Amino acid sequence: KAGVTQTPRYLIKTRGQQVTLSCSPISGHRSVSWYQQTPGQGLQFLFEYFSETQRNKGNFPGRFSGRQFSNSRSEMNVSTLELGDSALYLCASSLAYDYGYTFGSGTRLTVV
Amino acid sequence: GDSVTQMEGPVTLSEEAFLTINCTYTATGYPSLFWYVQYPGEGLQLLLKATKADDKGSNKGFEATYRKETTSFHLEKGSVQVSDSAVYFCALRELGGSSNTGKLIFGQGTTLQVKP
Numbered sequence: 167k168a169g170v171t172q173t174p175r176y177l178i179k180t181r182g183q184q185v186t187l188s189c190s191p192i193s194g195h196r197s198v199s200w201y202q203q204t205p206g207q208g209l210q211f212l213f214e215y216f217s218e219t220q221r222n223k224g225n226f227p228g229r230f231s232g233r234q235f236s237n238s239r240s241e242m243n244v245s246t247l248e249l250g251d252s253a254l255y256l257c258a259s260s261l262a263y264d265y266g267y268t269f270g271s272g273t274r275l276t277v278v
Numbered sequence: 279g280d281s282v283t284q285m286e287g288p289v290t291l292s293e294e295a296f297l298t299i300n301c302t303y304t305a306t307g308y309p310s311l312f313w314y315v316q317y318p319g320e321g322l323q324l325l326l327k328a329t330k331a332d333d334k335g336s337n338k339g340f341e342a343t344y345r346k347e348t349t350s351f352h353l354e355k356g357s358v359q360v361s362d363s364a365v366y367f368c369a370l371r372e373l374g375g376s377s378n379t380g381k382l383i384f385g386q387g388t389t390l391q392v393k394p
Contacts, residue, residue: 170321197380209322209367209384222381223350256321266312267380269321 168192170259170270178276181214184245187273191238191259198240199230199267212255215240247251280305284368284385290393291358299353299388301302301342301368309370310381311335311344311351316365325353325366358392 171190179185191198200212211224214236232242238259244251254274258267285300301303303311310329314322326335328351330343340355368385379383 172321193392199380199382201382201384208386209369209382211383214378214380222379224381244317258322260378266324266327267382269314271319271321 170257170268172255172257172270172273174273175271176274176276178278179247180278181247181249183247184243185247185275186241187247187255187257187275189240189242189259189270191240191257192268195259195261195268196238197262197267198234198238199258199260199261200240201256201258202226203250203256205274209256209273212242231271244275249277251275252277279376280370280383282368282383282385283390284293284366287365287387287389289388289390291390292358293360293392293394294393297353297355297358297362297390299366299368301351301353301385303349303351303368303370305349305370305373307373308346309373311342312369312371313342313351313353314338314367314369314384315359316367316387318364322367329350358390360392360394363390363392 197216199214203264213232214222229245234240254272256272260267281304311326312327326337328335331346333344367386369382372381
C-alpha cells in the first residue's frame, strides 16, 4: 500500500515569500502530524490534525499554519519566509495516536 | 516539560559488534516510547515501540525495554550490519490532558556507522 506522500520533495524560496507544502497520508489514516527537522534544533513538532481539526500545536510563530481536508490530506503554509525556516519538513500519519506514526520522505525547503 | 535524552554520537562499530544506544526520558506519567530510524535522504521509519512499563519492543533484531524505574528505553542489537548505518531517534508520545494526542518528542538522534 502507498506510504505517506509529500510534495514537493525540494523547494527553494526567497526571503519574504510564502510556501505551501502538501501531505497525502496512508489511505485510512485520519491523524496527520507535521515536524520540522534542522541540524541545530533536531525534530520539532509543528501541528497535529485529526478529522480536519487541529488537535495540538507546537511552539512556532503564527507564520506557520496548517489544515486538513475531508480526505485527510493536509497542507502546511509558511508565510513571510525567513532564512531560519530552511529545514526538512516531515509529515506523518497514523490510524490513531498510539499506533506509531508513518513518516513521509519530507520536503526540503531552502530559503535564500 | 517532557524531554528525551540520547547518547551523543557518532557511534562507530565493526560489523557483527553489539550495539547499545542509550535513551532516557523525563515525562509526567507513563508515555509510550518509540525508536525511529532515518536513512540518508529519507524520512523516519518506525523501528519499534513500547506502550507500558516492562514492555519489550523488537524488530529486525533490534530490541528495547521500557524501564520505568530508570526512565530508560535503550536500543540494543546483538550483531550489527553495514546496512544498519543510519541515524536513530528515541521518542516519547506526550500525554495530553485526555491522553488524546499524537505529539512526539524526539531525542537529538544518534548516528551509527558500521564498518565492514
